[in-house]
Amino acid sequence: MKDSQIKQYASQLATKYQDQLSKQHDVVLSITLNEKALQNLMKDFKARSDLLNSINWITVKDAAGGKFLGALKGTTTGRKQEGRNRSIMKYGETYKTCEIDSGVQINWRLIDELEVTQENFEELFTRLTENQFILDMLKIGWHGESQAVNTQAEDLSDVTKGWLAQLKEQNPANIITGGKSAGNIALFTEEADYKNLDELATALRNKLPAEYQERNDLVFLVGAELASKANANIQGAYLYSENNGMNNLYLSNYFGGMPSFIPPQFPKKCAVVTTLKNLSIYTQKTSCHRSIYNDENTGDYINAYYRQECYVVENLNLMAAIEHKNVVFENE
Numbered sequence: 481m482k483d484s485q486i487k488q489y490a491s492q493l494a495t496k497y498q499d500q501l502s503k504q505h506d507v508v509l510s511i512t513l514n515e516k517a518l519q520n521l522m523k524d525f526k527a528r529s530d531l532l533n534s535i536n537w538i539t540v541k542d543a544a545g546g547k548f549l550g551a552l553k554g555t556t557t558g559r560k561q562e563g564r565n566r567s568i569m570k571y572g573e574t575y576k577t578c579e580i581d582s583g584v585q586i587n588w589r590l591i592d593e594l595e596v597t598q599e600n601f602e603e604l605f606t607r608l609t610e611n612q613f614i615l616d617m618l619k620i621g622w623h624g625e626s627q628a629v630n631t632q633a634e635d636l637s638d639v640t641k642g643w644l645a646q647l648k649e650q651n652p653a654n655i656i657t658g659g660k661s662a663g664n665i666a667l668f669t670e671e672a673d674y675k676n677l678d679e680l681a682t683a684l685r686n687k688l689p690a691e692y693q694e695r696n697d698l699v700f701l702v703g704a705e706l707a708s709k710a711n712a713n714i715q716g717a718y719l720y721s722e723n724n725g726m727n728n729l730y731l732s733n734y735f736g737g738m739p740s741f742i743p744p745q746f747p748k749k750c751a752v753v754t755t756l757k758n759l760s761i762y763t764q765k766t767s768c769h770r771s772i773y774n775d776e777n778t779g780d781y782i783n784a785y786y787r788q789e790c791y792v793v794e795n796l797n798l799m800a801a802i803e804h805k806n807v808v809f810e811n812e
Contacts, residue, residue: 511771513770515765518539519539525614531726531727536760537763540763541764545574545575547575549794575762577762577788577789578627578789579786580620582612582616582784582786584612585778587779587780591781605783614726615744616636617761620636620640620791621642621759622643623745623747627641643793644750646791647799654800656684656687656802657802665807668809677707678735680751681737682736684700684736685738689797692798697756697757698754699738699739700736701741701742701751702742703748703804704746706749706807709809712733712740713733714731714732727744728742728744729742748804749807750801753799762792763789764787764788767786769786771783771784772784
C-alpha cells in the first residue's frame with residue numbers, strides 16, 4: 481500500500497479527531513486524543529451501538545478514584561425538625577483503570593490484492609476495525625473475570641473485570657447460583673426451578689432491595705440461548721445487515737413486568753435485571769491514543785487504539801443475575 485494513500489486518509493481521520501499528525505518518520509497517524517477528540521471518538525462509537533449509547537461511558541481525570549454515579553443511594557426527600565434534610569453522597573466504592581490495547585494489523589501484500597477490487601479501502605478497514613473495538617469493549621463488560629499481564633483468553637475474560645464479575649465478587653447475594661439442586665439452575669419445564677422467562681425475571685427482580693423493585697427503568701437482559709429455548713420472539717422485523725452485531729435484539733414480550741432484550745456479546749445462558757444507567761465504562765481522559773501506520777519491519781499496516789479503562793457497576797444492590805455457567809435445560 482502506498483504511504484500517500486494512507487497519509488491522505490490519516491489526515492482526514494486526524495481532522496475528525498481535532499488533532500495533529502505525528503512528525504515521526506514511519507508513523508502516518510499517531511495522536512494522543514485531547515478532550516474534544518476523545519468526545520468525538522466516543523460520539524462516533526456510541527452511534528454504532530445502542531447498548532454503548534444507553535449505558536454510561538464516562539471520562540475521568542484520574543486512573544483511580546471513587547465511583548461517581550454510584551455515590552448517591554436511596555431517597556433524597558424528607559423533613560428534619562432542626563436543619564435541612566440531606567442525603568449524603570458517599571464515595572467509599574472505588575474504580576481503578578488498567579491498560580487496554582486494541583489493534584489490528586494486515587499485511588501489505590493482502591492490502592494490494594484487496595485494493596484491486598475495493599475502493600476506499602482505508603476507510604472501510606478503519607470502520608471494520610473500530611467496529612471490532614466496540615464489540616470487544618462490550619464483550620469485556622460481560623465476560624471479563626480477571627486481569628492478566630499477557631492476555632490469552634479468546635472470550636477476553638482475562639483483560640479486566642467486567643460488570644458480572646464485579647457483582648459476583650462484591651455482592652454475591654444478588655447472584656442466583658442454584659435451585660432445587662445446589663449448583664444447578666434448571667429451566668423451562670414443569671419440574672424446573674423456573675418454568676419460563678417470566679418466572680426467572682421475577683425471581684431476579686425480587687433479589688433487589690424493596691426500594692428498587694418498583695422502579696420502571698429496570699430491564700431484563702437475557703442470553704440468546706435462553707431466549708431461543710423459551711421461544712421468545714424478536715420484536716419487529718430483524719435485518720441482520722442493519723445490526724452488525726453491535727445492537728440490542730428487543731424481545732416482543734415483557735418479562736417480570738420489564739422490557740427485555742438480548743444485548744450484544746452477552747453470555748448465551750445468562751440473565752440480568754438492572755438499569756442500563758447502572759452500568760458504566762470509565763476512560764481516563766489523557767490516556768487515549770489512536771495510531772495508523774506502516775510497520776517497515778514486518779510489512780504490515782496497523783490500526784490501534786490504546787487507553788486506560790475500567791468497568792463499573794454503579795450500585796451493586798441495583799443489579800441481580802444468574803450464574804450462567806450453572807444453567808441446565810431439563811429437557812436435554
